[in-house]
Amino acid sequence: MDHIELNLTRKWRSKNFQEVVGQPLAIRILQNSLYLKQFFPVYLFSGQRGCGKTSTARIFAAAVNCARLPEFQVDPRKVALPCLQCESCVAMSKSQHPDFIEIDAASHTGVDNVRNIIDSSSFLPLLSHKKIYLIDEAHMLSKAAFNAFLKILEEPPASVIFILATTDMQKILETVKSRCFQIFFDPVEHQVIQDHLEKLCIAENIQFDEQGLSVIARQADGSVRDAINLLEQVRFATKKVSKEAVLSILGHIDESTLLQLFEKILTCNVQDLLQFCSSLEKYEISVEYIWAQLIELVYDAILIKYQVQPRQFTDLSAGHILFIEKSDLGMLTALFEMLCSQEQYLAKTTKKLRFLEMMLLVHISQESPQGTKKKNKSFVSGNEQKHQSDEQVITPENQWQQFISHTKVFDDLVLVTMFHDAKFIEFDATSNLLTVSFLKKFTIFKDRLEQEKKVWHVVLQNVFGHQVQCNFTFEHVSENIKPVAVQDRSVRIESTPPSSSLTPSRSVGNKLDISDTNRWQLANELIQHFDGIITEISGNMYE
Ligand SMILES: [Zn+2]
Known part of the structure; x- marks a missing residue:
């Protein structure tokens, strides 16, 4: 088996400005900032997840402290920043730079964390000329933390740069925002992601077809990281990243x-x-x-x-x-x-x-x-239909019949039978209260009706309108009940484990002998409606 490099996302994380995918404007602004030696004390990077904010922040931090920055400022065409070779760049690549502090605000929301930052920022940088704080997911900071932070933003030490990164700009306090230099990261375009994936597949020797990569790019919805993660998932599952393979892993249909x-x-x-x-x-x-x-x-x-x-x-x-x-x-x-x-x-x-x-x-x-x-x-919903005079008159009884006709496709035969045999009492359009009486003997399925509410209620809402309320009683006694047309189904009714003395004698196959109609009255009534065989009886059925 070929050697497989683990974690493509980590391996393909951009290390310099040229490698950042699909953010040309943000990169140009930051490179100009470096070229002109004009650094803002606080940057605010905003954009959806996975579009390159954090990687760009790390690259920018490395570039600010790179030993070759002065050369870049003389002729930016001759030097690519960060150089990845100087002492500062090497420390950055090993995540060991003493002057680069990365904080995940999602797990450090409190005001104490911000006070620590404020205290430590007063010390001069150790290795380079700027001390850089990257505060990721900055919108997660508490209000108290933001307020504490404001103090240092008002008069930041000259040797410090803050970079706040956020996926939710709305949650950053206006007073903080107004002190930041804001850079917006757009969702990365579909074609740009696809081209990047293609480059990656060729470099990693992964078999692919264009349509497969296109589906991944569309699914990633602007996030390069999501796209690479998905690619990795697919290539572990199949040999070739084809459209079919991607669709089947995503649970999509073609x-x-x-x-x-x-x-x-x-x-x-x-x-x-x-x-x-x-x-x-x-x-x-x-x-x-x-x-x-x-x-x-x-x-x-x-x-x-x-x-x-x-x-x-x-x-x-x-x-x-x-x-x-x-x-x-x-x-x-x-x-x-x-x-x-x-x-x-x-x-x-x-x-x-x-x-x-x-x-x-x-x-x-x-x-x-x-x-x-x-x-x-x-x-239009059921309620609105009623007010349309140019249509056939819709009575609540008709609506109930309409609902009953839709219940026939439910998986749950007990539900189908319960609704089929129930009696429509009334529907009060003012209070949206529907009153229905189920057969008395179905009282044992009252809980089941409640448990399966999500199955039938939405259908009921579609017929009677979204506001419909239900008042269900179990008092109906019917003399003449037609069986539901369901064939070749066996019925299993369970509640608590049966006691052996009460178990009916088992005859051929799975079918139970319930011929004693006095003893198995309810079972006989049920079998009449379900038109099947009973394979097991337990608990309440004996009462
Ligand atoms: Zn360097």
């Missing part, structure tokens, strides 16, 4: 799979859509990614409808373009609105794929020609 999903939504094909979603279960996919990419794709599709060049999906086939051109603009905008407005709920649920599936189904049911909602209308 563009053609995304386009398939998109077409199934727009053609309102429920069966196809469900089948497609269940096929995704096999893979470790990131639903957040699919969701975000769907938004981008629908956005681009809307641009195409307006004859504008798409932003991200620039390589769509003629067939896909034609499909988009033929699709309904109202449906596209409705889908876009739904994806944007519901995205916040995706983060809150653990059943993300189920949520995606359900939202798309609800969307299709509202958008399809058979649906209750006319085409060319944008996505």
